[in-house]
Amino acid sequence: MSASAALPRPQTGFVRGPAALALVLLAVVGAMVWSKAKEQRALSPMASGAVPPGTGGLPAASALCALPRLAASAPPVQRDSGALPAPFPIAQHRVTPRAAFAVQASVLGTERYRFDRGAALSPVDFALGWGRMADPAVHGPLGIRQSGRWYHYRWGPEGPPIPLPEIIRSSSNLHLIPADEAVERRLLRIAAGQRVRLAGWLVDVEGEDGFVWRTSLSREDSGDGACEIVYVCEVATLP
Numbered sequence: 406m407s408a409s410a411a412l413p414r415p416q417t418g419f420v421r422g423p424a425a426l427a428l429v430l431l432a433v434v435g436a437m438v439w440s441k442a443k444e445q446r447a448l449s450p451m452a453s454g455a456v457p458p459g460t461g462g463l464p465a466a467s468a469l470c471a472l473p474r475l476a477a478s479a480p481p482v483q484r485d486s487g488a489l490p491a492p493f494p495i496a497q498h499r500v501t502p503r504a505a506f507a508v509q510a511s512v513l514g515t516e517r518y519r520f521d522r523g524a525a526l527s528p529v530d531f532a533l534g535w536g537r538m539a540d541p542a543v544h545g546p547l548g549i550r551q552s553g554r555w556y557h558y559r560w561g562p563e564g565p566p567i568p569l570p571e572i573i574r575s576s577s578n579l580h581l582i583p584a585d586e587a588v589e590r591r592l593l594r595i596a597a598g599q600r601v602r603l604a605g606w607l608v609d610v611e612g613e614d615g616f617v618w619r620t621s622l623s624r625e626d627s628g629d630g631a632c633e634i635v636y637v638c639e640v641a642t643l644p
Contacts, residue, residue, distance in 0.1 A: 480508075480574075484506075498525070498610050508533060508579075511533065513532040515529055526582045528593070531581060580635070581635055581637050582634065584637055599643075605638040608634050608636045620633055
């Protein structure tokens with residue numbers, strides 16, 4: 406999370422020659438990686454065909470999604486004591502649960518990812534706000550955007566609508582790893598302005614190629630490494 410300065414207006418035009426070919430090749434390779442990752446997620450222990458629907462539009466419990474009872478409230482609830490699932494594989498990655506996690510919040514923004522390194526597991530990020538950051542009168546004046554797996558906000562000459570430390574501890578960018586295809590479909594239908602409840606595990610990720618992704622375990626941090634990585638077992642929209 407960071408407050409970003411105003412960016413210069415990008416120039417427009419056409420890309421020709423070798424640069425255009427390189428962009429085409431990058432898009433093709435990215436599409437192949439995303440397709441392979443989707444296939445491998447479908448073969449994970451939480452494949453959608455193996456998990457019948459549960460109650461309230463949420464997936465049924467399974468070995469990986471047998472979560473402890475967590476209150477459906479804001480701010481987020483985190484429980485890192487008690488038994489955690491053993492590390493498990495998804496798409497040539499080792500996923501290690503660090504804590505049970507649940508949050509009820511307003512969606513400040515969503516960003517779809519298909520071609521970056523994290524897309525092999527996480528197809529979408531949510532920027533979420535709770536407490537006063539769930540109030541449109543507070544987050545509305547902020548220029549909120551997401552890019553590069555970051556959540557950015559900025560304000561005008563009048564200053565932030567609430568103190569900056571409160572913005573930091575009352576909002577976050579979450580990298581979401583859906584437990585199955587049903588959860589993924591629900592996540593991808595959610596848009597900014599909705600209210601949601603998510604539950605699952607905060608996880609660390611290690612790839613066979615040396616890729617490392619560590620989750621934040623604090624709501625007080627900011628900047629690089631401050632995002633939560635959530636293996637999402639349950640997702641529901643709220644009135």
